[in-house]
Amino acid sequence: DQQVKQNSPSLSVQEGRISILNCDYTNSMFDYFLWYKKYPAEGPTFLISISSIKDKNEDGRFTVFLNKSAKHLSLHIVPSQPGDSAVYFCAGDSGNTPLVFGKGTRLSVIA
Amino acid sequence: DTGVSQDPRHKITKRGQNVTFRCDPISEHNRLYWYRQTLGQGPEFLTYFQNEAQLEKSRLLSDRFSAERPKGSFSTLEIQRTEQGDSAMYLCASSWYRGEAFFGQGTRLTVV
Numbered sequence: 001d002q003q004v005k006q007n008s009p010s011l012s013v014q015e016g017r018i019s020i021l022n023c024d025y026t027n028s029m030f031d032y033f034l035w036y037k038k039y040p041a042e043g044p045t046f047l048i049s050i051s052s053i054k055d056k057n058e059d060g061r062f063t064v065f066l067n068k069s070a071k072h073l074s075l076h077i078v079p080s081q082p083g084d085s086a087v088y089f090c091a092g093d094s095g096n097t098p099l100v101f102g103k104g105t106r107l108s109v110i111a
Numbered sequence: 112d113t114g115v116s117q118d119p120r121h122k123i124t125k126r127g128q129n130v131t132f133r134c135d136p137i138s139e140h141n142r143l144y145w146y147r148q149t150l151g152q153g154p155e156f157l158t159y160f161q162n163e164a165q166l167e168k169s170r171l172l173s174d175r176f177s178a179e180r181p182k183g184s185f186s187t188l189e190i191q192r193t194e195q196g197d198s199a200m201y202l203c204a205s206s207w208y209r210g211e212a213f214f215g216q217g218t219r220l221t222v223v
Contacts, residue, residue, distance in 0.1 A: 009151075034211060043115070043202055043214030044154065089153050095209050097167065098144050101153035 003027040004092050006102035015111045019077040023090030023102055030092035035075050038087045080109045115215035117203050123221045124193055131189045132218045136205030143186050145178055146202040154202055193222045
């Protein structure tokens with residue numbers, strides 16, 4: 001069973017516009033969510049996180065929104081830059097078990 | 112400390128051979144995780160340690176896989192009698208208890 005779902009395998013956005021990456025989860029025990037970014041042939045790098053007691057967390061160009069009732073979170077990147085082109089993974093953390101990852105969304109930012 | 116280090120970065124082996132990978136975590140981190148990633152998938156959990164204790168193993172981890180973390184420092188992941196289906200990127204990560212896990216660059220295994 002997929003506890004974390006990223007239903008869009010890919011997304012293309014023009015440079016300077018907003019990128020919105022979506023993630024849905026089914027495990028109600030998740031109380032912390034993380035986004036990772038991965039370039040080819042490298043390990044994932046931590047990007048931004050959000051606790052379930054918040055509905056928004058912002059860090060520079062990156063903002064994560066959490067809608068607990070819908071079990072949905074999204075990552076907004078504004079403005080998008082070509083260097084943002086990568087695969088983005090959403091992960092859920094319940095504290096008692098290791099991070100559970102979605103399958104990822106490949107973002108392409110077109111100059 | 113420059114982060115999580117994995118060795119080797121790439122490994123090509125013949126089917127049936129044994130392989131061993133090493134991971135050196137961030138020194139102050141007490142948790143160490145092994146994940147596997149194949150094309151089009153996210154990282155899939157294999158096993159994790161808290162200090163030297165192996166706390167959980169995924170059902171993905173067949174009997175051919177074994178992991179150790181002696182003295183709660185570095186960790187090794189061994190795959191015995193490799194199969195073509197074992198070809199993947201093996202990722203190691205570490206954290207201080209829960210929260211952000213920091214990943215190494217991975218070991219790409221190709222079984223031919």
